[in-house]
Amino acid sequence: MPTFGFNHVEFLLVAALWTLGLSAIAFIGGGILGFVIALARVSSSALVRGLAGAYVRIVQGTPLLILLFLIYFGLAIVGFNNLPAIIAAGAGLVIYSSGFLGEIWRGCIESVPKTQWEAAECLAMTRWQRMTRVILPQAARIATAPTVGFLVQIIKNTSLASVVGFVELSQAGKLINNSTFQPFIVFITVAVIYFLICYPLSAWSRGLERRLNVGRR
Amino acid sequence: MTYEFDFSSLLPYWREFAEGVWLTLQLSAISTVLGFVGGALCAIARADGPPWLQRVVGAYVEVIRNTPLLVQVFLVYFGIAILGIRIDANLAAVLALVVNVVAYTCEIMRAGIQSVHKAQIEAADCLGLTKTQTYWHVVLRPAIERVYPALVSQYVLLMLASSITSQISAEELTAVANRIQSDTFRSFETYIVVGLLYLALSFVVRGAFSVFGMLVFTRRRRLGTPL
Amino acid sequence: MSAVVKLSNVHKSFGALKVLDGVSFEVNRGEVVAVIGQSGSGKSTALRCINALETIEQGSIEVCGHAIHSDKLDKRALRLDVGIVFQSYNLFPHLTAEQNIMLAPTCVRKLGKKEAKDLARECLARVGLAEKADHYPEQLSGGQQQRVAIARSLAMQPKVMLFDEVTSALDPQLTGEVLKVMEDLARGGMTMILVTHEMSFARKVATNVIYMRQGKVWETLPGHQLENPSTPELREFVGSEL
Ligand SMILES: Nc1ncnc2c1ncn2[C@@H]1O[C@H](COP(=O)(O)OP(=O)(O)O)[C@@H](O)[C@H]1O
Ligand SMILES: [Mg+2]
Numbered sequence: 001m002p003t004f005g006f007n008h009v010e011f012l013l014v015a016a017l018w019t020l021g022l023s024a025i026a027f028i029g030g031g032i033l034g035f036v037i038a039l040a041r042v043s044s045s046a047l048v049r050g051l052a053g054a055y056v057r058i059v060q061g062t063p064l065l066i067l068l069f070l071i072y073f074g075l076a077i078v079g080f081n082n083l084p085a086i087i088a089a090g091a092g093l094v095i096y097s098s099g100f101l102g103e104i105w106r107g108c109i110e111s112v113p114k115t116q117w118e119a120a121e122c123l124a125m126t127r128w129q130r131m132t133r134v135i136l137p138q139a140a141r142i143a144t145a146p147t148v149g150f151l152v153q154i155i156k157n158t159s160l161a162s163v164v165g166f167v168e169l170s171q172a173g174k175l176i177n178n179s180t181f182q183p184f185i186v187f188i189t190v191a192v193i194y195f196l197i198c199y200p201l202s203a204w205s206r207g208l209e210r211r212l213n214v215g216r217r
Numbered sequence: 218m219t220y221e222f223d224f225s226s227l228l229p230y231w232r233e234f235a236e237g238v239w240l241t242l243q244l245s246a247i248s249t250v251l252g253f254v255g256g257a258l259c260a261i262a263r264a265d266g267p268p269w270l271q272r273v274v275g276a277y278v279e280v281i282r283n284t285p286l287l288v289q290v291f292l293v294y295f296g297i298a299i300l301g302i303r304i305d306a307n308l309a310a311v312l313a314l315v316v317n318v319v320a321y322t323c324e325i326m327r328a329g330i331q332s333v334h335k336a337q338i339e340a341a342d343c344l345g346l347t348k349t350q351t352y353w354h355v356v357l358r359p360a361i362e363r364v365y366p367a368l369v370s371q372y373v374l375l376m377l378a379s380s381i382t383s384q385i386s387a388e389e390l391t392a393v394a395n396r397i398q399s400d401t402f403r404s405f406e407t408y409i410v411v412g413l414l415y416l417a418l419s420f421v422v423r424g425a426f427s428v429f430g431m432l433v434f435t436r437r438r439r440l441g442t443p444l
Numbered sequence: 445m446s447a448v449v450k451l452s453n454v455h456k457s458f459g460a461l462k463v464l465d466g467v468s469f470e471v472n473r474g475e476v477v478a479v480i481g482q483s484g485s486g487k488s489t490a491l492r493c494i495n496a497l498e499t500i501e502q503g504s505i506e507v508c509g510h511a512i513h514s515d516k517l518d519k520r521a522l523r524l525d526v527g528i529v530f531q532s533y534n535l536f537p538h539l540t541a542e543q544n545i546m547l548a549p550t551c552v553r554k555l556g557k558k559e560a561k562d563l564a565r566e567c568l569a570r571v572g573l574a575e576k577a578d579h580y581p582e583q584l585s586g587g588q589q590q591r592v593a594i595a596r597s598l599a600m601q602p603k604v605m606l607f608d609e610v611t612s613a614l615d616p617q618l619t620g621e622v623l624k625v626m627e628d629l630a631r632g633g634m635t636m637i638l639v640t641h642e643m644s645f646a647r648k649v650a651t652n653v654i655y656m657r658q659g660k661v662w663e664t665l666p667g668h669q670l671e672n673p674s675t676p677e678l679r680e681f682v683g684s685e686l
Contacts, residue, residue: 123548183295
C-alpha cells in the first residue's frame with residue numbers, strides 16, 4: 001500500500017486549482033444570474049417579484065447535493081449522457097449561488113433609503129436610471145463584504161461537486177485515502193488547503209464590513 | 218427524445234422515504250439542540266472568557282467556518298475509526314454536524330452579546346443584580362432574542378446540510394434516495410421527490426421555529442417589532 | 445393671470461386617518477405661497493400630492509397643465525416642471541456636489557458633459573457654493589447640503605419649486621444662509637410653495653400664507669397681514685411660533 005507522500009500533496013494542489021476554477025464559474029455565473037434575480041425581486045411587477053421569490057425559496061430550500069443530482073440526471077434524461085462532469089457541477093453551483101447572491105443583493109438594494117428613490121424620481125429620472133445611477137452604486141458598497149463572505153461558502157460547497165464525478169480538492173482527498181488508507185493525514189491536509197484559501201477571504205470580508213460601519217458613523 | 222416520467226415505481230418505497238425524513242429530522246433536531254447549547258457556551262467564552270480561552274474558541278470557530286462540512290464529516294468519521302473505536306455512521310454524522318453548527322452558533326450569538334450596551338449592564342449592576350443574574354437577564358436573553366432570526370436561518374441550513382452525511386452512509390433522506398434510485402433506475406424522479414420533501418421540511422422547520430419564537434419571545438409577540 | 449398650481453377639493457387618507465379634507469388653493473405665476481400649521485396637519489402630504497408622490501382619492505390637482513389626478517398623467521413630464529427640496533436634503537452620498545447636480549441634466553435632459561458641468565457650476569454659484577463643487581455630501585454642513593439640494597433642483601429649470609421644511613433640521617445660523625438663497629429665488633420671480641415654520645420669513649417673502657389645520661385650509665391671508673389673522677386658531681398659532 002502506498003503511503004501519503006509528496007506526490008499526493010502535489011495531486012491535492014492540482015485538485016485545489018480545479019476547486020478554484022469551479023468556484024470562479026459558480027461565482028461569475030451565479031453573480032450574473034443572481035443580479036437578475038435581485039433586480040426581479042425589487043421589480044415593479046408583482047408577477048416578476050413573485051416568480052423570483054419562488055425561485056429563491058426553492059433554491060434555498062433544497063440541499064445543494066440534491067440540486068446537483070437533479071441536474072446530473074436531468075441532463076442525462078434530455079440526452080446529454082457523456083458530458084464532462086464540470087458541466088453538471090458548474091450548473092448546479094451557478095443555480096445555488098444565484099439563489100443566495102440574489103437574496104443578499106436584494107437586501108443591499110432595499111437597505112438604500114427610500115428617500116433616495118424619491119429624490120431621483122423627483123428629478124424626472126426613469127426607473128432604470130434611478131436604479132443604475134442612484135441605487136445600485138450605493139447598494140454595491142454595502143454588498144461588497146457579504147459578497148466576499150459568500151464567496152467562501154461557494155468555495156466550501158464546491159466540495160459537493162464530487163457527487164457528479166468532478167475531481168476537486170475533497171474528491172482528490174477521497175481518492176488518495178482509498179489507496180493509502182491514511183484518512184487522518186489526508187483529510188487534515190485537505191482541510192489545511194481549504195483553510196489557506198478561505199481564511200484570507202473571510203478576513204477580507206470582515207475588514208470590509210468594519211470599514212463600512214466606520215464610514216457610516 | 219421524450220422521457221416518460223414514472224413516479225409510480227417509487228410508490229412501494231414510501232416507507233423508506235418516510236424513514237429517511239424521520240431520520241433527517243432527528244439528526245437535525247439533536248444537532249440543533251446540542252449546537253445551540255454548545256454555541257451559546259462558546260459565545261460566552263469568546264465574548265467574556267479569559268483571553269486564552271477567547272483565543273482557543275476563536276481559532277476553533279475560524280477553522281470550522283473556513284473548511285467544508287464534507288471534509289469535517291470525513292475527518293470525524295475516519296478519525297474516530299482510526300482511534301480503533303467503531304461507531305455507527307449516524308452517531309458520527311451527529312458529531313460532525315454538532316462540531317460544525319456550534320461554531321456558526323457561536324459567531325451569531327457573539328454578535329448578539331456584543332450588541333448589548335454597556336449602560337444596560339451598569340444599570341443592572343446598580344439595581345443590585347448579581348453577575349450571573351445580570352448576565353442571564355440583561356445580556357443573554359436580549360442577545361438571543363435579537364439574533365433569533367439569524368439562528369433560525371442557520372438551523373434550516375443545517376437541516377439541508379445534513380444531506381451531506383449521506384456521504385458516510387448515515388441513513389438519512391439523501392442516503393435513502395441514493396439507494397432507491399439505484400434500485401429503481403428512476404433517478405430523476407427519486408431526486409425530484411426528495412427535493413420536494415426537503416423543500417417541505419424547510420418550510421415546516423422554519424414554521425416550527427417561528428411558532429416557538431412567538432411562544433418564547435413575549436415582547437415580540439405583543440409588539441411585532443424586532444428588539 | 446393663470447394658475448400654475450391649482451388644488452380643488454383634494455381628499456387624501458392614510459388608512460382610516462383623514463389627512464387632507466377638501467383642500468383647495470391656487471398659486472399664480474411668480475407667487476410665493478407659504479404653508480404653515482401644526483405638525484401633522486397635512487402640509488407635507490399636500491406638497492407630495494402636488495408632485496404626484498402620493499395619489500389622491502377625490503378632487504383635482506393641476507400643475508403647469510398636468511392633471512395630477514388623471515390616470516394618464518405623465519409623471520416624468522410633470523417632474524421636469526416641478527422641483528422639490530426635502531427637509532432631509534436627500535443628496536446622493538456617492539456623488540460630489542457637482543455630480544449630484546449634473547446627474548439629472550445629463551441623463552434626463554441629455555445635456556453633454558461639458559454643458560452639464562457649466563450648468564452645475566452656475567447653479568452652485570447661485571447658492572454661494574462654487575468652491576464646494578468637488579466635496580461629497582458628508583464633507584458639507586447641513587446648510588451647505590441643503591443649498592446643494594436646492595441647486596440640484598434648480599439645474600432642471602423647473603417652473604415651480606416646492607420646499608418642505610427645508611430649514612427644520614438646521615441650526616439658526618445655517619438656517620439663515622438657506623433662507624437667503626430662497627429669498628433670492630423668490631425675488632427672481634420663481635413660483636414657490638414652501639412649508640415652513642419661519643414666520644418672519646413667510647411674512648417678508650410670501651405673497652400668500654395658507655394656514656392648514658386638521659387637513660383643511662383654515663385661513664388664507666397675504667404675507668404682510670400675518671400679524672392680523674381673522675381666526676382665533678391662527679392667532680394662537682402665530683403667537684406660539686413667534
Ligand atoms: N405614508 C404615510 N402613511 C401613514 N400615515 C402617514 C404617512 N405620511 C403621513 N402620514 C400621517 O399623516 C398625517 C399628516 O402628515 P404630514 O402631511 O407629514 O403632516 P405635516 O407635514 O403637516 O407635519 C400625520 O398624522 C402623519 O402621521
Ligand atoms: Mg411635514
